[in-house]
Amino acid sequence: xxxxxxxxxxxVPRVLSVLVRRGADFATAExxxxxxxxxxxxxxxxxxxxxxxxxxITVAWRALLDxxxxxxxxxxxxxxxxxxxxxxxxxxxxxxxxLYFLCAHPDLTSSSAVALTLRAVGGLTTRQIAQAYxxxxxxxxxxxxxxxxxxxxxxxxxxxxxxxxxxxLYLVFNEGYSGDVxxxxxxxxxxxxxxxxxxxxxxxxxLALMLLHNARRASRTRPDGRIVPLAEQDRxxxxxxxxxxxxxxxxxxxARDQLGEYQAQAxxxxxxxxxxxxxxxxxxxxxxxxDELLRFADTPIxxxxxxxxxxxxxxxxxxxxxxxxxxEHVPRREAVAAYLHERNGDLELAAxxxxxAARNAPNLAERDHQMRQAARLNxxxxxxx
Amino acid sequence: xxxxxxxxHYRGAPAxxxxxxxxxxxxxxxxxxxxxxxxxxxxxxGSGEFVDAQALSPDGVWVRYDGEGRPPVTDGPFAETKxxxxxxxxxxxxxxxxxxxxxxxxxAAPGAGGAPIHEWLEVRPFLAxxxxxxx
Numbered sequence: 001x002x003x004x005x006x007x008x009x010x011x012v013p014r015v016l017s018v019l020v021r022r023g024a025d026f027a028t029a030e031x032x033x034x035x036x037x038x039x040x041x042x043x044x045x046x047x048x049x050x051x052x053x054x055x056x057i058t059v060a061w062r063a064l065l066d067x068x069x070x071x072x073x074x075x076x077x078x079x080x081x082x083x084x085x086x087x088x089x090x091x092x093x094x095x096x097x098x099l100y101f102l103c104a105h106p107d108l109t110s111s112s113a114v115a116l117t118l119r120a121v122g123g124l125t126t127r128q129i130a131q132a133y134x135x136x137x138x139x140x141x142x143x144x145x146x147x148x149x150x151x152x153x154x155x156x157x158x159x160x161x162x163x164x165x166x167x168x169l170y171l172v173f174n175e176g177y178s179g180d181v182x183x184x185x186x187x188x189x190x191x192x193x194x195x196x197x198x199x200x201x202x203x204x205x206x207l208a209l210m211l212l213h214n215a216r217r218a219s220r221t222r223p224d225g226r227i228v229p230l231a232e233q234d235r236x237x238x239x240x241x242x243x244x245x246x247x248x249x250x251x252x253x254x255a256r257d258q259l260g261e262y263q264a265q266a267x268x269x270x271x272x273x274x275x276x277x278x279x280x281x282x283x284x285x286x287x288x289x290x291d292e293l294l295r296f297a298d299t300p301i302x303x304x305x306x307x308x309x310x311x312x313x314x315x316x317x318x319x320x321x322x323x324x325x326x327x328e329h330v331p332r333r334e335a336v337a338a339y340l341h342e343r344n345g346d347l348e349l350a351a352x353x354x355x356x357a358a359r360n361a362p363n364l365a366e367r368d369h370q371m372r373q374a375a376r377l378n379x380x381x382x383x384x385x
Numbered sequence: 386x387x388x389x390x391x392x393x394h395y396r397g398a399p400a401x402x403x404x405x406x407x408x409x410x411x412x413x414x415x416x417x418x419x420x421x422x423x424x425x426x427x428x429x430x431g432s433g434e435f436v437d438a439q440a441l442s443p444d445g446v447w448v449r450y451d452g453e454g455r456p457p458v459t460d461g462p463f464a465e466t467k468x469x470x471x472x473x474x475x476x477x478x479x480x481x482x483x484x485x486x487x488x489x490x491x492x493a494a495p496g497a498g499g500a501p502i503h504e505w506l507e508v509r510p511f512l513a514x515x516x517x518x519x520x
Contacts (some may be wrong), residue, residue, distance in 0.1 A: 070490045109479045111386040112433065133386065135436050135477045143433025171386075227515065365515045 006189065008040060009016055009123030010053070012090035013099045013193070016120060021323050024064050026102065026289045027148040032067060036060035037123060053091075056087045097197040104168045105151050112147040113160075113168045114175075119144055121193075122186055132181045158264035162198060166206050166262065169194070173210050184214055195249075204253035205263030211246030212269035215239040227369040257317045261296035264289055283313035302329040308336055316344035331362055335370055342377065351377035388436060389474050389484040390492055392507040395443050397468035402503035403496045410497050421494045429476060434487070440472035484508055 004273035012033060019029035036059040040052075049055035103117040115133075118124045124132075130140035191207045219233040228234075250266045267289045275281040290306035303326050311319020321341045326333060339355035354374035361367035407448060418502050422438075429435035447461040474491065486505045496502035 111477070111479050112387070115433075133477070134388070135433075136430075139430055139435045139477070142431050146431075146433055176514065176516060221515075362513060363515045364512045367512060384483050 011124030013096045013121045017095035028135040032060045032064035034064040101160045104164040116147040201253045201256040202260040208246045208250035209266035215242035264293035390509045393471045395469040395471040397467040398505040405497035436475040438474045
């Protein structure tokens with residue numbers, strides 16, 4: 001049999017939390033769990049254990065003892081741990097949750113918190129994380145070990161909270177797909193696990209948001225990497241099962257009447273997912289949800305997206321009016337302005353703005369997309385003359 | 386998290402404060418400069434921010450396609466080319482501010498008399514991969 005990687009990694013935070021609860025320091029315990037994972041990949045191919053979690057705890061505990069002994073030999077100190085592996089220890093949900101909080105410690109930079117979460121909670125190897133973020137493995141190894149030192153030094157009395165954890169998972173999801181690790185899928189897995197550990201409307205909101213976005217993923221880019229705008233996406237490619245699940249999770253969250261920014265974002269995503277054709281999109285309700293979202297996150301980016309929705313709900317002039325008081329330096333502002341001016345019939349201005357949007361685009365796919373829009377309008381203008 | 390290129394130029398950058406060419410430095414000053422660059426890279430590996438560092442030879446040549454079945458045309462190098470890249474350091478950092486901070490530190494590399502060169506470095510962000518939430 002081949003070892004089911006995801007099933008194995010599901011056990012990682014539980015095993016780690018048992019080791020930490022038994023007195024191991026976080027950094028060493030985390031290394032020991034990684035060591036146990038490597039051994040599991042080898043040993044389980046021959047003979048899968050009847051109790052995978054117990055197997056991992058035992059092997060990780062022995063690895064921990066080996067590490068402690070070699071450290072003790074170096075420092076001429078005594079081994080502090082029981083030689084016997086903890087048996088029959090049931091990992092508690094609170095301990096596992098605490099691990100999430102530790103890895104999203106407020107003293108960590110966001111890139112460190114992301115890396116540590118993917119390793120200590122997600123069970124990914126340093127190499128996989130390095131590949132996903134396109135940095136050398138040695139750089140990622142240092143980023144993780146520094147993060148572990150920070151957490152070990154100050155973390156235990158002052159862990160992060162569910163808000164910082166959600167922020168980290170949001171960032172992981174947003175990174176999408178590169179290398180052989182699907183970070184969006186990994187973020188969904190970890191958010192699902194978090195939702196099972198904590199009773200929190202916003203965690204469900206975040207999970208719903210991820211599911212609803214992921215449902216549309218296949219339609220968002222062409223095989224050659226070109227961006228397909230929402231209005232042109234082939235809606236038959238949308239994953240209806242994921243959408244149904246996302247909507248159900250969102251409805252459960254909203255029923256608790258503790259609205260927050262992730263639920264509001266998920267509601268907007270759900271309204272898009274709900275329209276069988278783009279013409280059937282309920283833009284009026286989408287604008288209302290953007291107004292809700294502004295109460296929790298009044299950012300220029302939210303206002304920018306709201307201006308697009310206003311343009312669809314009330315016409316391009318209304319959209320342009322909504323755009324007027326947004327800071328000129330907000331990323332993608334020219335792209336939105338170009339779109340609204342095109343809808344308003346001012347093709348020359350729109351073409352200039354698309355070209356400007358291409359120059360200022362934050363990524364290659366978007367730059368090419370905006371450049372094609374500019375080229376399309378300039379071509380149309382030439383034929384009209 | 387974003388990647389930036391800290392570009393060092395042979396030509397094309399504004400004149401640095403300590404503007405003595407390297408061949409006029411003492412051997413110890415050259416050593417100190419090299420050591421500084423290597424220590425800087427090591428420190429970035431340690432902070433989890435290093436991606437790559439490379440130096441380029443100043444000898445380049447211009448090449449272009451010259452039609453079906455013909456070998457490419459080469460020309461140059463042209464002395465009048467305004468901009469000449471000497472090398473780069475690629476970093477992966479949390480913010481634009483951090484990229485600027487690191488470029489500032491790198492620009493303090495010692496030159497003649499052991500004093501910082503105050504060399505102008507060019508900071509260029511990479512066009513990243515598109516993010517999942519972008520629409």
